[in-house]
Amino acid sequence: MSRNLIGIRHLDKTQIEDLLALSAEFKLRILEEKAVPKMDNQVVGMLFFENSTRTRVSFEQAAHYLSMKTANFSSGSSSMSKGETLKDTILTLRYERLNGLVMRHRMSGAASLAARHFGGPVLNAGDGQHEHPTQALGDALTIIERKGDLNGLTVAIVGDVEHSRVARSNAWLLSKMGADVRFVGPRTLIPPHAMMLPGKVYYDLATGIEGADVIICLRLQKERMGEGLLSSIGEYAAMYQVNKDTLHYAARDCLVMHPGPLNRGIEVDDTAADGVQSVITAQIENGVFVRMASLYWVFGGDFAESGKKKSKKRA
Amino acid sequence: MRTLLKNGRILDPSQELDVVGSVLIEDDQIVEFGDVRDLADIDEVYDCTGLWITPGLVDPHVHLREPGATHKETIVSGTQAAAAGGYTTICCMPNTTPPLDNPALVDFILDRAASPEAGGVFVAPVGALTRGMKGQELADLAAMKRAGIVAASDEEFPIQNALIMTQAMEFCVQLDLPILAHCEDTSLSKGGSMNEGAMSAMLGLKGIPRSAEEIAIMRNCLLSLHTGCQLHIMRVSTWGAVEMVRQAKFLGAPVTCEICPAHFAFTDEAVGDFDTNFKLLPPLRTQVDVDLLLQALNDGTIDCIASDHSPHASHEVDVPFEEAPFGSSQLESAVGVTLTFLTHKGILSPLETIRKLSTKPAQILRLDAGTLRPGETPVAQVCVIDPDCEWTFDRNRTFSKSKNTPFHGMPLRGKALLTFNGGEIYRDALFEDSRYSIQ
Numbered sequence: 001m002s003r004n005l006i007g008i009r010h011l012d013k014t015q016i017e018d019l020l021a022l023s024a025e026f027k028l029r030i031l032e033e034k035a036v037p038k039m040d041n042q043v044v045g046m047l048f049f050e051n052s053t054r055t056r057v058s059f060e061q062a063a064h065y066l067s068m069k070t071a072n073f074s075s076g077s078s079s080m081s082k083g084e085t086l087k088d089t090i091l092t093l094r095y096e097r098l099n100g101l102v103m104r105h106r107m108s109g110a111a112s113l114a115a116r117h118f119g120g121p122v123l124n125a126g127d128g129q130h131e132h133p134t135q136a137l138g139d140a141l142t143i144i145e146r147k148g149d150l151n152g153l154t155v156a157i158v159g160d161v162e163h164s165r166v167a168r169s170n171a172w173l174l175s176k177m178g179a180d181v182r183f184v185g186p187r188t189l190i191p192p193h194a195m196m197l198p199g200k201v202y203y204d205l206a207t208g209i210e211g212a213d214v215i216i217c218l219r220l221q222k223e224r225m226g227e228g229l230l231s232s233i234g235e236y237a238a239m240y241q242v243n244k245d246t247l248h249y250a251a252r253d254c255l256v257m258h259p260g261p262l263n264r265g266i267e268v269d270d271t272a273a274d275g276v277q278s279v280i281t282a283q284i285e286n287g288v289f290v291r292m293a294s295l296y297w298v299f300g301g302d303f304a305e306s307g308k309k310k311s312k313k314r315a
Numbered sequence: 316m317r318t319l320l321k322n323g324r325i326l327d328p329s330q331e332l333d334v335v336g337s338v339l340i341e342d343d344q345i346v347e348f349g350d351v352r353d354l355a356d357i358d359e360v361y362d363c364t365g366l367w368i369t370p371g372l373v374d375p376h377v378h379l380r381e382p383g384a385t386h387k388e389t390i391v392s393g394t395q396a397a398a399a400g401g402y403t404t405i406c407c408m409p410n411t412t413p414p415l416d417n418p419a420l421v422d423f424i425l426d427r428a429a430s431p432e433a434g435g436v437f438v439a440p441v442g443a444l445t446r447g448m449k450g451q452e453l454a455d456l457a458a459m460k461r462a463g464i465v466a467a468s469d470e471e472f473p474i475q476n477a478l479i480m481t482q483a484m485e486f487c488v489q490l491d492l493p494i495l496a497h498c499e500d501t502s503l504s505k506g507g508s509m510n511e512g513a514m515s516a517m518l519g520l521k522g523i524p525r526s527a528e529e530i531a532i533m534r535n536c537l538l539s540l541h542t543g544c545q546l547h548i549m550r551v552s553t554w555g556a557v558e559m560v561r562q563a564k565f566l567g568a569p570v571t572c573e574i575c576p577a578h579f580a581f582t583d584e585a586v587g588d589f590d591t592n593f594k595l596l597p598p599l600r601t602q603v604d605v606d607l608l609l610q611a612l613n614d615g616t617i618d619c620i621a622s623d624h625s626p627h628a629s630h631e632v633d634v635p636f637e638e639a640p641f642g643s644s645q646l647e648s649a650v651g652v653t654l655t656f657l658t659h660k661g662i663l664s665p666l667e668t669i670r671k672l673s674t675k676p677a678q679i680l681r682l683d684a685g686t687l688r689p690g691e692t693p694v695a696q697v698c699v700i701d702p703d704c705e706w707t708f709d710r711n712r713t714f715s716k717s718k719n720t721p722f723h724g725m726p727l728r729g730k731a732l733l734t735f736n737g738g739e740i741y742r743d744a745l746f747e748d749s750r751y752s753i754q
Contacts, residue, residue: 085633087633107636108518109635128635129519129520168517191515193512196512196517
């Protein structure tokens with residue numbers, strides 16, 4: 001039976017564990033050049049209404065590993081630019097008999113709407129400021145590989161939480177898996193009611209990352225300046241930049257993460273992004289494996305069917 | 316032609332009347348009510364035992380969409396929906412295309428509303444306050460008043476400039492014309508699509524802060540106090556908003572306000588998984604707001620209930636949340652929702668319910684409506700409501716052209732069964748049942 005993956009918010013702990021176990025299994029098999037499931041009868045639509053080369057390539061690579069075929073769709077050259085509604089675009093792809101959709105859209109909730117009309121598996125590759133579930137899964141896998149477990153870790157998410165789907169998905173995933181989540185950033189970039197998201201809010205970097213096991217830096221979009229949300233980029237960097245100096249507040253073995261693309265010199269500098277604590281390249285690599293697992297999972301596969309018995313017992 | 320509405324509970328807030336009795340309509344006028352003795356030559360009898368007989372309902376806030384957006388609603392379909400909702404008088408809003416900012420359009424609307432295919436309710440047009448609703452220069456208010464507008468409003472495009480609002484108020488004092496104000500500081504609400512709060516934070520939607528509404532209400536109340544202009548605040552949604560209105564009334568400003576049923580029936584949690592049927596302006600707020608709105612309904616700070624009937628076509632609503640228009644169709648659910656959420660929960664007595672649905676809006680807009688007293692309305696305006704009728708609201712069985720309702724599938728208790736405006740303009744199928752048979 002097919003499923004949708006719209007957001008981490010909708011998943012329970014067992015489902016997250018399943019997805020992470022699948023991801024680890026696929027990673028192992030790819031690295032050891034062992035067989036992975038062949039899904040060569042499936043055609044997946046890659047709908048990127050918002051440009052994102054990195055996420056798209058990551059999904060395509062994941063699909064290729066699973067022998068899936070992809071149908072590319074870019075908003076610029078499509079009927080969307082001729083005024084077609086999202087609903088009609090989705091219905092068109094449904095009746096062109098695509099088997100699944102991977103969708104990125106600039107509006108929150110667009111993935112839910114697509115799932116309502118598509119009738120097959122829909123995988124959210126980022127909808128507005130709502131969720132980006134595969135990013136959070138990749139980040140979780142990266143953390144688990146280094147820390148063994150998410151339970152009990154302190155993870156600080158630093159930067160523009162308000163406008164970040166990465167922050168939301170990560171917060172849901174980490175908190176559901178027992179980590180202690182902190183949001184760190186200026187008052188203008190943390191939603192006024194962020195206390196309803198699963199995390200504690202800190203407006204000061206030093207206290208926010210104090211003793212943290214993981215820091216997830218968020219990309220600061222420069223257009224926030226024009227909206228009056230920041231006084232200056234320089235001042236933001238001075239207050240919130242993660243670098244070798246500010247890293248002293250965190251735990252000694254704290255991981256430095258970033259979903260990319262990086263604004264070097266703003267939210268993070270070279271000393272942190274390229275330092276020994278940085279796992280940014282591992283995040284990118286793991287992104288492919290969690291997307292494999294997600295594609296496999298939305299088409300109805302689960303860990304038990306992936307060819308290997310689960311080594312880890314469920315709680 | 317003599318019609319007897321027999322043995323119902325007569326609720327007429329204009330006379331503080333709550334008695335069991337009958338109402339006799341001869342031709343198009345009420346001739347007697349209460350203990351009707353003249354029972355000779357009755358042509359029709361409606362047995363109203365257990366039912367309420369009330370003045371025809373008055374809705375101060377309806378979007379009929381014509382001219383310009385007749386795919387959403389027309390004057391014909393909108394007035395039919397109103398009749399089915401128990402209304403005999405509705406005020407139509409000026410945010411049409413083109414906007415209702417000149418007397419010729421007022422004539423057009425009144426003509427269409429009076430056409431035989433229309434629903435038979437009186438339509439009282441509300442004219443634009445500024446030309447094109449652009450908030451810059453005043454519209455032809457005097458000429459529109461002569462043509463028949465009952466109030467002026469810029470509706471969803473509220474005047475941001477305080478000086479222009481002051482001048483508009485001064486002008487309306489002179490013309491003796493109430494201003495209906497949707498209160499929103501658009502510098503604060505810009506880009507927002509739901510209440511700023513826990514839900515918006517979770518869904519990743521830009522929020523509309525409560526301050527956007529409250530600041531505009533405070534400003535408009537102060538300007539009303541200082542100019543003496545009669546101000547009616549449309550659809551309040553926050554506890555702060557009603558607190559501002561309470562203060563303004565205390566200070567003696569000629570201010571009234573309304574609420575739309577969705578705002579006391581739901582909180583922002585109803586948005587759920589980006590359901591655009593719950594995208595309203597102002598947005599649905601929180602439980603604290605609902606609790607204090609109920610209190611303000613109970614203590615009279617909120618004067619009346621307006622449907623804020625805002626029809627939109629399905630294809631306009633089935634889009635990503637941020638793209639969807641604000642508003643929902645509520646004419647045919649308003650009575651059921653009001654009785655279910657207010658009357659049956661003890662927030663409003665039956666008499667207060669009818670005051671807020673009929674008498675008070677008529678008084679605010681100085682309409683000859685909202686009363687059963689013979690001769691005080693141009694024709695007999697009567698609504699018969701079954702307060703205990705249990706039914707499920709079904710958007711596929713409505714007169715409105717649009718189906719964008721937050722109440723679809725909701726069980727309700729209370730329904731308008733019969734509407735008279737001169738003659739009978741609506742009779743519910745339930746009245747055909749044996750229970751309500753014509754004798």
